[in-house]
Amino acid sequence: MNYDVVVIGAGPAGLAAARRAGGSVAIVDDNPAPGGQIWRGQSPDVPPAKLLCGARVVAVPEPGRLTLETYDSEVDLRYRALILATGARELFLPFPGWTLPHVAGAGGLQALAKSGLPVEGKRIVIAGSGPLLLAVAKYMRNHGAKVVLVAEQAGQPALMRFAVSLAKHPGKLLQSIPLRLGVRYLTGCWPVSAQAGSVTLRRATRTWTEPCDYLACGFGLIPNTELAALLGCRMSDSGVAVDEFQQTSIAGVYAAGEVTGIGGLDLSVVEGEIAGYSAAGRQAAARRLFGLRESRRRFAEAMERAFRLRPQVRDIATDDTFVCRCEDVPLGRIRAFNGWREAKLQTRCGMGACQGRVCGAAVEFLLGWKPESVRPPVFPARIGTLR
């Protein structure tokens, strides 16, 4: 199949990009329906385009061409311009008990609930960091769950500074501030272990155990950069590096939304629009949105500062805590190595089904190792797809 523009990701950035891109457009998304994570299950407005859901890019056989795999088929897709809007995933940090079946991500548990997992009457502790915790608390409470508490690792002073700065940016966040939510919101608090049916939390000098049916735990978001890396796009400190027109280091390949750096819904939409206009050759229209993007970036930076992870969160993983959940490799087994290459060769850490998507960022936070390389296929694929 041939398209002028192929958009990877049907979340806010991808849909905005597809709306502004001219010519024939295809949108590809690994999820079963468009909307990304934030609009999961909400049937968002989808611009006229060929929509390929339940399809993931597994390889790039040559520039201008992608190999996709679905549940039961393979697709060969060709493009003139490519827009990467692959979004973000949660940062999961290992701690004793984090592999137990009742422990899920914060956004993870919300995604599961949106997919039909019953949460009514369940006692849920939400922990980790970031504004997502509050959105999840609100969602769970609205769906009949009993939110025991929200444990935010960031301290009160940083959050207060952020709250004051919010007055200058009347964004959606104001709607979810904890006072209106009516749930226990403990700042400077984080989980130290999970046991079957409970979680142990620490706040200052106090350590205690809360019974719960689910622990929903995520420490912020990280961009999904694997496909961009496979294409050879240059990275910045925050994600995929882009110029003012959202073009990556590769001509004709654009990136928009969380994949360029975590910035939230509003920034993702404006970046998507700029990428769409740029891919369509409408640079003047793109330029008119630069100011809006700049103000939304400043808001994102303030948020990043407020929820920055404290060093103490590193210490919750013990030497016998699995960091790699695919290959069951404990932290103590990789600590002694010099980096990813050695650790992979000796322990298979990061070489399982998720291909390091979970342990990669955790190990970067814990040991400072940067991911080294991305190789095809970027998702586990059937042999028949790659022939």
Place this chain on the structure above:
Amino acid sequence: LTLTVNGKPLAVPEGAMVSAAVALAGVTAFRKSASGEPRGPLCGMGICFECRVSIDGRAHVRSCQVPCRPGMEVRTDEL
């Protein structure tokens, strides 16, 4: 719609993902890890592969990304 989880018939709402069906069947351990631990979904969005099950004989399918269809046969790992 009706499908089976580990051989037992189960009615689920239209639009539910297989991950929800497994949970509704009362199963918390979706798969057995490399060292034999029970595991369930972590990310809910197709990243972590912890929720993988077998569907109609196809192994290692991420249950969180596949909508339930009538007559599907879903199997989780035996611990």
